[in-house]
Amino acid sequence: MTITITAFERSPDGGKGLARDTRVRWALEEVRQPYEVRLVSFKAMKEPAHLALHPFGQIPTYEEGDLALFETGAIVFHIAQRHAGLLPDGANPQGANARARAITWMFAALSTVEPPILDLGTARLLEGDKPWSAQRVPLVEDRVRNRLGQLSRHLGDADWLDGAFSAGDLMMVSVLLRLRASGLLDAYPNLAAYVARGEARPAYKRAFDAQLAVNKPPAG
Amino acid sequence: MTITITAFERSPDGGKGLARDTRVRWALEEVRQPYEVRLVSFKAMKEPAHLALHPFGQIPTYEEGDLALFETGAIVFHIAQRHAGLLPDGANPQGANARARAITWMFAALSTVEPPILDLGTARLLEGDKPWSAQRVPLVEDRVRNRLGQLSRHLGDADWLDGAFSAGDLMMVSVLLRLRASGLLDAYPNLAAYVARGEARPAYKRAFDAQLAVNKPPAG
Numbered sequence: 383m384t385i386t387i388t389a390f391e392r393s394p395d396g397g398k399g400l401a402r403d404t405r406v407r408w409a410l411e412e413v414r415q416p417y418e419v420r421l422v423s424f425k426a427m428k429e430p431a432h433l434a435l436h437p438f439g440q441i442p443t444y445e446e447g448d449l450a451l452f453e454t455g456a457i458v459f460h461i462a463q464r465h466a467g468l469l470p471d472g473a474n475p476q477g478a479n480a481r482a483r484a485i486t487w488m489f490a491a492l493s494t495v496e497p498p499i500l501d502l503g504t505a506r507l508l509e510g511d512k513p514w515s516a517q518r519v520p521l522v523e524d525r526v527r528n529r530l531g532q533l534s535r536h537l538g539d540a541d542w543l544d545g546a547f548s549a550g551d552l553m554m555v556s557v558l559l560r561l562r563a564s565g566l567l568d569a570y571p572n573l574a575a576y577v578a579r580g581e582a583r584p585a586y587k588r589a590f591d592a593q594l595a596v597n598k599p600p601a602g
Numbered sequence: 603m604t605i606t607i608t609a610f611e612r613s614p615d616g617g618k619g620l621a622r623d624t625r626v627r628w629a630l631e632e633v634r635q636p637y638e639v640r641l642v643s644f645k646a647m648k649e650p651a652h653l654a655l656h657p658f659g660q661i662p663t664y665e666e667g668d669l670a671l672f673e674t675g676a677i678v679f680h681i682a683q684r685h686a687g688l689l690p691d692g693a694n695p696q697g698a699n700a701r702a703r704a705i706t707w708m709f710a711a712l713s714t715v716e717p718p719i720l721d722l723g724t725a726r727l728l729e730g731d732k733p734w735s736a737q738r739v740p741l742v743e744d745r746v747r748n749r750l751g752q753l754s755r756h757l758g759d760a761d762w763l764d765g766a767f768s769a770g771d772l773m774m775v776s777v778l779l780r781l782r783a784s785g786l787l788d789a790y791p792n793l794a795a796y797v798a799r800g801e802a803r804p805a806y807k808r809a810f811d812a813q814l815a816v817n818k819p820p821a822g
Contacts, residue, residue, distance in 0.1 A: 437756035438714050438749065449699045455713055456706035479669045486676035493675055493712045494658050501721065509741070514734030521729070529658065536657035 383447040385410065385417040387457075388432075389596060390441055391424075397597030399590045402454040403442040405556045407592055409458045409549065411585035413465035421596065455492045458549055459485070468549040480545060487543045487550025495533060496557040498525040502564065526566055534570040541579060555580030603667040605630065605637040607677075608652075609816060610644075610661055617817030619810045622674040623662040625776045627812055629678045629769065631805035633685035641816065675712045678769055679705070688769040700765060707763045707770025715753060716777040718745040722784065746786055754790040761799060775800030 389403035462468035609623035682688035690700035
């Protein structure tokens with residue numbers, strides 16, 4: 383069955399790979415599943431046809447036969463459940479525990495680490511012209527640093543968050559990539575190296591290139 | 603094997619049930635699994651013994667034999683995977699699709715609906731004494747209303763988000779409960795009724811009473 387995902391017709395980041403379809407593309411590349419992409423304009427995202435797929439009017443969505451999903455975490459998890467390569471094999475008790483811990487890191491990336499990072503984007507961009515911006519941004523940066531410090535201490539000198547690379551790392555690296563422009567990651571060399579390890583994966587590179595091809599079509 | 607979770611020694615909400623251990627208690631009550639609770643002080647949450655369980659120094663955690671998990675979403679998902687009652691049975695293709703959609707709502711509650719609600723708490727409480735508070739709170743309220751409007755349109759006059767009650771509803775109701783004091787839910791009668799349906803479940807009541815017993819010990 384064909385897998386079809388949605389992505390921005392034109393990503394607000396101009397092809398830096400920060401739009402959430404990159405996470406889904408990366409997951410599909412890790413498990414070597416081909417997929418098609420339907421591009422959606424900002425206008426179309428708020429219209430009934432897309433809202434029927436995604437109640438919050440966002441991308442990505444995921445369609446495969448009768449199944450339609452939204453929410454990046456759920457889509458990546460679904461891909462990881464269906465295909466080997468993104469979660470430890472849960473067939474034996476030890477593997478089942480490792481699998482539960484990898485899933486934990488998916489939730490941690492999305493529920494604990496990403497929210498202050500998104501807040502920082504809001505503080506800088508959406509509220510960048512507000513009179514409180516200069517005073518408030520440092521507060522939000524401190525909240526991000528608090529999480530980065532905790533994550534850095536946990537990671538130590540390990541390559542990945544819990545044993546082998548997993549969907550938890552895919553999600554955490556994707557979340558941390560949003561911080562690149564801020565320079566905040568530079569204070570945590572082990573996290574910067576962790577992000578670089580993620581980006582160096584061939585599957586990530588293929589996913590990045592695929593979204594770039596949409597957002598920066600070759601000249602000519 | 604005994605299940606042990608952690609909870610605040612004294613919850614910041616004084617027993618309103620908004621601390622995240624209530625979500626895990628509720629899940630365990632829905633699937634009728636007994637559990638023990640280890641109370642943790644704010645000081646102990648930041649000490650090595652607890653950080654070894656929860657890298658971000660929060661509650662709840664979940665221990666069962668060799669398995670140690672953190673992150674509410676991951677814990678509730680783990681409980682839902684292990685025991686019937688919180689996710690559609692995925693044995694047949696139709697059930698598998700329904701199960702994937704229920705998991706989608708767990709992620710939607712935590713990644714899409716809860717962040718602006720937590721931001722509102724931060725704007726009102728943590729930043730309530732800042733000079734920008736009066737101007738900024740309405741902006742954050744609008745972001746919450748945007749999500750509530752979308753969720754309300756999706757729910758319509760259904761009882762639950764997708765068919766029967768699931769871990770997705772457990773998480774969404776728990777997230778929306780944080781809004782009760784704000785009055786914002788009142789503009790969406792179907793969401794207010796949805797939350798009330800969640801609270802009326804015997805398993806929720808048992809979970810709520812259990813956390814209340816910790817936070818408001820009976821006089822005498």
